[in-house]
Amino acid sequence: MSDIIRLLPDAIANQIAAGEVIQRPASVVKELVENAVDAGADTIQINIKDAGRTLIQVIDNGKGMSDTDARMAFERHATSKIRSADDLFALQTMGFRGEALASIVAVAQVELKTRRETDEVGTLLQISASQLEKQEVIATNTGSIFSVKNLFFNIPARRKFLKTNETEFKNIIVEFERIALVNPPVSFVLTHNDTEIYNLPVSVLRQRIINIFGKNLNQQLLPLNVETSLVHLSGFIGTPASSKKRGAEQFFFVNGRYMRHPYFHKAVMVAFEPFIPAGEIPNYFIYMNVDPASIDVNIHPTKTEIKFENEQAIWQIIVAAVKESIGKSSATPGLTFDTEGAINIPVYDRSRTHVDPPKVSVNTDYNPFSSSQSHDYTRKNTDWEQFFEKKTGNPVNTESSGNDVEQAEFFDPGFSVFQYKSRYLITPLKSGLVLIDRRRAHIRTLFDEFMKKIQAHQSISQGLLFPEIISFTSKEAVILPYLLDDFAVMGFELNDLGNNSYSINGIPAGLENIDAIDTLKDMVQKALETGCEVKEEVTEAIVLSLAKRAAIPYGKQLSQEEAESLISGLFASELPNYTPDGKLIISTLTDDEIDKRFK
Numbered sequence: 001m002s003d004i005i006r007l008l009p010d011a012i013a014n015q016i017a018a019g020e021v022i023q024r025p026a027s028v029v030k031e032l033v034e035n036a037v038d039a040g041a042d043t044i045q046i047n048i049k050d051a052g053r054t055l056i057q058v059i060d061n062g063k064g065m066s067d068t069d070a071r072m073a074f075e076r077h078a079t080s081k082i083r084s085a086d087d088l089f090a091l092q093t094m095g096f097r098g099e100a101l102a103s104i105v106a107v108a109q110v111e112l113k114t115r116r117e118t119d120e121v122g123t124l125l126q127i128s129a130s131q132l133e134k135q136e137v138i139a140t141n142t143g144s145i146f147s148v149k150n151l152f153f154n155i156p157a158r159r160k161f162l163k164t165n166e167t168e169f170k171n172i173i174v175e176f177e178r179i180a181l182v183n184p185p186v187s188f189v190l191t192h193n194d195t196e197i198y199n200l201p202v203s204v205l206r207q208r209i210i211n212i213f214g215k216n217l218n219q220q221l222l223p224l225n226v227e228t229s230l231v232h233l234s235g236f237i238g239t240p241a242s243s244k245k246r247g248a249e250q251f252f253f254v255n256g257r258y259m260r261h262p263y264f265h266k267a268v269m270v271a272f273e274p275f276i277p278a279g280e281i282p283n284y285f286i287y288m289n290v291d292p293a294s295i296d297v298n299i300h301p302t303k304t305e306i307k308f309e310n311e312q313a314i315w316q317i318i319v320a321a322v323k324e325s326i327g328k329s330s331a332t333p334g335l336t337f338d339t340e341g342a343i344n345i346p347v348y349d350r351s352r353t354h355v356d357p358p359k360v361s362v363n364t365d366y367n368p369f370s371s372s373q374s375h376d377y378t379r380k381n382t383d384w385e386q387f388f389e390k391k392t393g394n395p396v397n398t399e400s401s402g403n404d405v406e407q408a409e410f411f412d413p414g415f416s417v418f419q420y421k422s423r424y425l426i427t428p429l430k431s432g433l434v435l436i437d438r439r440r441a442h443i444r445t446l447f448d449e450f451m452k453k454i455q456a457h458q459s460i461s462q463g464l465l466f467p468e469i470i471s472f473t474s475k476e477a478v479i480l481p482y483l484l485d486d487f488a489v490m491g492f493e494l495n496d497l498g499n500n501s502y503s504i505n506g507i508p509a510g511l512e513n514i515d516a517i518d519t520l521k522d523m524v525q526k527a528l529e530t531g532c533e534v535k536e537e538v539t540e541a542i543v544l545s546l547a548k549r550a551a552i553p554y555g556k557q558l559s560q561e562e563a564e565s566l567i568s569g570l571f572a573s574e575l576p577n578y579t580p581d582g583k584l585i586i587s588t589l590t591d592d593e594i595d596k597r598f599k
Contacts, residue, residue: 022103024162025052025151026171031100032146033179036060037186041143042202045189046176051168053151053159061143064116067123071135074110074127076102106130107158108151114144129154166482170528173197173475177212178258181251181285184208197474209236209285213249213473217242217283222329224286226321231290231314233321237268238283240275240326247525248281254288254295259306267315271322286318417563422555425563432590438558438566439551440585445569446547447580450508454489454539461491461506468504469497470517476500476524483527486539490546492520511550519549544580 022028029046036044039062049055065073076099104110105127115122122140126133152159162168169192176198180188184205190198200211210218220242226233238248250268252259264286272282294309308314418426425436453460472480477500487494491508504516523542530541552558558566570576570585577586 022100022107022151024171025056025168026175028052028056028104028108028148028151029058029172030175030179031104032056032058032148033176035100035146036062036144037179037183039063039144042185043187046191048169048172048190048192050193051165052148052172053162053165053168054149056146056148056151058146059143060145061141064114064119064122064143066116066119067135067137070112070114070123070125071132074101074105074125074130102130104148107153107155109149109153111147111149112144113138113140115140115142117142166479169478170475173478177475178251180212181205181208182253182256182258182287192478197478205285205287206236214471216471217249220283221285222325224321224325226317226324228317230294230310231288231317233286233288233317235285235287237286237322237325239329240272240282243272243276243280243282245280246522246529249283249285250281251285252288253286254290254306255292257297257306258304260304261306263311263315264318267318268322271319271326275326284322288314290314417560417567419558419563422557425567427567429588432588432592432594435587435589436567436570437583437585438563439554440579440583441566441570441576442551443544443547443579444573444576444585445566446550447544448573450490450543450546451540453491454486454543457489460509461493462509462512463493463506464504464516467495468516470494470502470504470520472500472502472521472524474500476521476528479524479527482538483524483542486542487520487523490543492516508546508550514550519546522549540580547580 022031025048029048029052033044033046036058039060041060041062043061045057045059047055047057047059101110106129109128110126112125112127113122121137123135124138124140125135152162173190176188176190180186180198180200184203184207187202188198188200189196198212200208203211206218206221209221217238220239221236222239224233224235224237235253250265252261252264268282268284268286276282290308296307416427419438420426420435423438425438425441427434427436452458484494491506491511492504493506494502495505496502504520507514507516523545526541526545527538530538577584579585
């Protein structure tokens with residue numbers, strides 16, 4: 001039998017290695033920009049075409065390379081940063097394994113122009129699928145220009161599985177923000193299809209954060225600065241009041257490198273827990289400096305997962321530092337006593353010996369069991385079986401089906417609704433009792449209403465007497481063109497003011513009490529989380545977000561008519577039992593279950 005183990009050709013091996021490092025266009029941007037930072041550049045320009053499919057170009061004014069170094073840089077494991085194994089534990093730069101450029105040229109067509117300041121001329125290299133096609137002397141500026149064209153051109157399967165341009169460019173922005181946040185002394189310009197997305201001048205850290213995420217963040221940042229023998233913590237956390245349900249900006253950096261660390265994130269959440277509502281998350285930009293020998297950054301190809309030698313001790317330091325920052329800033333409201341309008345409680349007077357008891361008026365002739373008594377209140381008598389048949393054309397089916405209430409299963413004629421703790425509605429069925437989560441029922445009916453309007457392209461907008469101004473971050477603005485049509489159909493009238501700002505001239509009719517700015521921000525964040533792969537899924541996500549914003553809150557008492565109207569709308573839905581995100585709305589208690597409790 002012949003041998004079956006063979007060495008892979010270099011071209012195939014490089015493509016396999018590229019799959020670990022170069023997963024999408026954003027991976028190329030990350031590697032090239034980090035190389036530019038390592039080269040000492042203080043000005044970096046990134047030009048993107050078609051979300052990186054057609055072109056990713058990074059121009060820097062760093063130290064450049066000689067012709068020999070330029071050629072060697074594309075070989076696997078060629079690096080200027082490692083001389084011995086000990087160097088792995090004393091890293092101060094981003095790239096170090098020499099895999100990035102070799103992986104990129106394995107799956108793209110790459111052109112490099114580079115020159116050192118001491119050289120009179122520079123070098124041009126053109127490499128396609130790891131094959132050198134051209135190397136010649138050229139005139140070029142000091143630094144390097146990397147142009148990566150037609151990513152995955154030689155691996156059609158990889159190219160086919162790239163996401164939409166909106167999603168891929170959103171991922172590019174994510175990587176760009178991480179690098180820009182840790183390099184305030186470097187100016188960055190990012191363009192997409194010749195449109196400038198970011199222009200970040202050299203600045204201090206606070207200004208860099210504001211330039212990226214908007215000036216509204218300026219008043220919400222609390223400084224963080226603690227130095228111990230294990231770690232130096234610096235950066236900013238958001239005020240408790242700036243916490244939000246979704247879309248918070250949360251970043252950890254260690255020794256100038258972005259990292260994901262769920263354990264340290266939990267430390268921040270523990271520190272914030274007493275100060276923010278349940279379910280909300282704070283902003284934070286936390287920078288950690290530690291001894292490079294105490295961490296291992298080489299445990300994952302993307303280098304975003306880092307292993308720490310003293311995790312538990314650093315966890316305690318983070319909790320204490322965040323609490324101290326909140327305390328020093330007086331970010332949490334103290335107890336204040338406002339005496340204006342307070343009730344005047346009289347001082348007890350011992351000289352008073354007689355107290356008049358309250359008088360109660362009683363009708364001694366009232367007989368509650370008499371059918372001839374007149375009552376001031378007459379409950380509305382609604383025949384729900386007739387209503388349902390008239391509205392839907394379906395006959396009524398009174399058989400119970402467990403917890404799911406069929407559309408046809410309705411209440412006895414002349415039903416009554418009981419509100420429990422301003423959260424649930426309880427009303428009789430012919431076969432028992434039904435309990436309805438009031439807010440979830442409203443979410444279901446609003447969602448159905450908005451979706452019908454979108455599908456029918458019918459919008460009813462309520463104009464605002466005083467338009468409001470909303471500003472979006474660059475990351476949010478990227479996805480806006482994808483959402484504006486849906487917003488318009490819902491009833492939001494937005495006018496583009498430029499610089500990612502819009503005036504809100506109208507909101508959906510009937511939703512005048514919503515916070516228009518927070519609602520739009522919330523919907524955009526939901527769309528960012530969902531992605532842009534399927535238009536219907538994005539539409540449903542933002543409609544659900546709007547329905548949740550507009551739904552009645554827990555704790556608000558409804559009138560009898562409002563409660564009956566809500567139940568009417570719920571059972572007109574095709575899916576009354578669950579919210580669009582799968583939460584139970586209706587639970588039934590059958591007559592048999594009730595009877596068992598009394599046996």
